[in-house]
Amino acid sequence: MLKIEAPYLIYLGDTQIPEMAKTGAGLAYWRPERCAGQLREPGCAADLGLPDLDLNAAVQQGVKTLVIGTAIPGGQLPDSWITRIVEAMEAGMDIASGLHSPLRSIPALDKTAKETGRNIYDVRLSHGPHPIANGRKRSGQRLLTVGTDCAVGKKYSALALHRELLARDVSATFRATGQTGVLIDGQGLAIDAVVSDFIAGAVEALAPSADDAHWDVIEGQGSLVHPAYAGVSLGLLHGAQPDAFVVCHEYGRKQLSGFEDHRVGSIEHIISLTEQLGRIVSKEIRCAGISLNTSSLSEQEALNAIQEIKEQYGLPVCDPVRFGVKEIIDDLLSKES
């Protein structure tokens, strides 16, 4: 498992479109205590609300890692960014990136890493070797977020559930399984980059045995009904061995995003599939609630939708972005054995 050292300096380059800095915004929102500041080139349109630091100031504040906080349209890293990343390594920082194209594949960066002895963490790459799963029951409690599609809020929900557990003084660990989650938390594993034989085993290692009262909150991936990614979702479910799961769904979404021939899973179907397939590793697996992404609705419509789905399923329903996840955690903790 990767471990990226904080504090971070978040690099935004000269990105023209503030929305491209989603990764940086996630870091600043979920782990402000890990973020010392941001580094922006002239003309940068993004602003995370963090202190602007140049490399010297960052070094003085003890920054350990420069994290690439923005996506790049087209995927090609501009030369001026490469120069800055080289300078950061020369100033003593590690580099972390969730970009599709590994930084290590850029000769100037690879060369500087070797010369300076700094680490480049390309978090989309698998940092194996990983074990084969053994499927044996582990101690501790685990919660997995699952989805009716990709990009419905599984990472956000897991981070929110984890934060709410900590707010109640419950011992809990967030377990990142995607590149942005790994950057945010500084540890974890991009599970979709793992060789398929080892999916479940890698997740067993990521969320190991723990104290009986401890909760691991594991970020889900894909969906069990997704024609491209269901294998990842199932391997993750088996490796996670969850006691409880939360179904994440975007209200009103009908077709799988980018796969228009395929319908999203219904909440009901995802609950029953997750229970059915999860039971081989976790006999008492149960749905702990529904996380509803209501971003397409007005606030009143959102409250109505939540109420409607709550009555339909008899489970706590939350929109974590709008209203938090208190009800799911109330219910979860009230049912602990």
Add this chain to the structure above:
Amino acid sequence: MLKIEAPYLIYLGDTQIPEMAKTGAGLAYWRPERCAGQLREPGCAADLGLPDLDLNAAVQQGVKTLVIGTAIPGGQLPDSWITRIVEAMEAGMDIASGLHSPLRSIPALDKTAKETGRNIYDVRLSHGPHPIANGRKRSGQRLLTVGTDCAVGKKYSALALHRELLARDVSATFRATGQTGVLIDGQGLAIDAVVSDFIAGAVEALAPSADDAHWDVIEGQGSLVHPAYAGVSLGLLHGAQPDAFVVCHEYGRKQLSGFEDHRVGSIEHIISLTEQLGRIVSKEIRCAGISLNTSSLSEQEALNAIQEIKEQYGLPVCDPVRFGVKEIIDDLLSKES
């Protein structure tokens, strides 16, 4: 997708245990027309019944590839074998191996490959890049073998079903998804070596659109109820988009091999799971029969067991090793639209 050129010379080294030559035996049994001969060192206890050829004789007979036909206890390739493999490349042959440890990782072999320009096919490695699955309906017909556990006869059954289709003059292609299948057929893909994001997409590419009357017979992997490998099995099911599947089961096996905490899937459960999970890519998916491994039974017991299961499920049931797969193919072809 890998393509390994025939004819093959099968290398058995000086293996002391005939059973270690299972891969070679599979090649000689399923693709005798691809096997020019065997090469054995002094003291070798295995014999595939093929002509013994030295490297010179093999070259004269047009051999293109030396295939490692035997497993190695401990996994360490003996120096004398390395010397022989070097000589084979110098004589103009490619090398193909399904051993765990890649031949490419042995410096002398890697060096010789570069010097001679010959290929080393380590079929357990993924030869990507692979596409992301699109889940769109393809033409042609596809049959997938699925299992109640690993090592119950999915490869053997697929090869037998393919051979029986050819015997009826049906246009058909075997699609290997494991290292031994790839060596036997000279093409295919070890699906468990593919990065998990691409499992289904790699299988879509492996078994592409075809003429309406054509059958692809796809080798299954793992089991949907296996705590370590179910993710691979599900990705393979979705990528295969099968019209029909055959459930492979070893009579009398109760626990998953090597995973004693876990029961094998019942035939009934595997049928219903495969239909349920396969339907998102293949609406009319159906079970075409049951392949029963009766190796633990006497012949009369085997016939009784087959009859019993046939009555229980109302499906054709065969032991492909003992009695062939005619009934499954009869039934499959009678139901074609």
